[in-house]
Amino acid sequence: GQQLNQSPQSMFIQEGEDVSMNCTSSSIFNTWLWYKQDPGEGPVLLIALYKAGELTSNGRLTAQFGITRKDSFLNISASIPSDVGIYFCAGRGAGSYQLTFGKGTKLSVIP
Amino acid sequence: DSGVTQTPKHLITATGQRVTLRCSPRSGDLSVYWYQQSLDQGLQFLIQYYNGEERAKGNILERFSAQQFPDLHSELNLSSLELGDSALYFCASSQRGDGYTFGSGTRLTVV
Numbered sequence: 001g002q003q004l005n006q007s008p009q010s011m012f013i014q015e016g017e018d019v020s021m022n023c024t025s026s027s028i029f030n031t032w033l034w035y036k037q038d039p040g041e042g043p044v045l046l047i048a049l050y051k052a053g054e055l056t057s058n059g060r061l062t063a064q065f066g067i068t069r070k071d072s073f074l075n076i077s078a079s080i081p082s083d084v085g086i087y088f089c090a091g092r093g094a095g096s097y098q099l100t101f102g103k104g105t106k107l108s109v110i111p
Numbered sequence: 112d113s114g115v116t117q118t119p120k121h122l123i124t125a126t127g128q129r130v131t132l133r134c135s136p137r138s139g140d141l142s143v144y145w146y147q148q149s150l151d152q153g154l155q156f157l158i159q160y161y162n163g164e165e166r167a168k169g170n171i172l173e174r175f176s177a178q179q180f181p182d183l184h185s186e187l188n189l190s191s192l193e194l195g196d197s198a199l200y201f202c203a204s205s206q207r208g209d210g211y212t213f214g215s216g217t218r219l220t221v222v
Binding site: 030033035040041042043044045048054088090097099101102103104 | 113115142144153154156159161167199200201203205207209210211212213214215216218
């Protein structure tokens with residue numbers, strides 16, 4: 001089945017620093033999504049990408065749909081303490097309504 | 112409020128017991144997905160229902176079962192509970208082709 005490799009698994013950064021994380025897939029996806037999960041809560045959709053090469057921003061967050069359609073990147077600029085959480089990528093292949101999730105990147109922000 | 116309602120929020124039970132987790136999807140969503148998340152782990156897909164019918168199965172144990180009712184709410188039944196079943200259980204819903212909307216989860220503790 002489809003597999004997503006998400007990296008890094010965890011990261012500790014200083015407040016104010018920029019963050020970058022990525023996902024790669026073993027197969028082509030038509031949709032890439034990025035979610036954030038706060039501790040003890042359900043994941044919340046941050047950004048959705050539907051076209052290869054698409055670059056979309058949501059405040060300090062920017063995500064890109066890779067040209068090969070097998071990868072996606074999420075960048076967070078000028079991190080703040082409330083950015084702490086687990087970030088999940090998810091992708092959907094052609095003809096499928098199901099999402100495949102990455103294992104998540106756990107972000108810790110040091111004030 | 113995401114629109115996906117999960118009850119109960121917390122559940123503590125003994126090994127060998129059976130519990131039922133309930134999920135009401137977002138209005139208009141026909142698909143319901145169940146996920147298990149153990150401590151600091153990713154989202155493990157259990158099962159999907161679409162308009163009352165089972166659509167896909169993931170790593171769901173035989174001791175676990177689910178169903179979706181005509182009013183589209185879903186229940187996840189966990190029986191012969193073991194300590195290792197302690198986890199967060201999430202329900203998500205979607206319409207065709209869009210991202211999933213997650214509930215806030217049920218935290219199950221088996222003692």
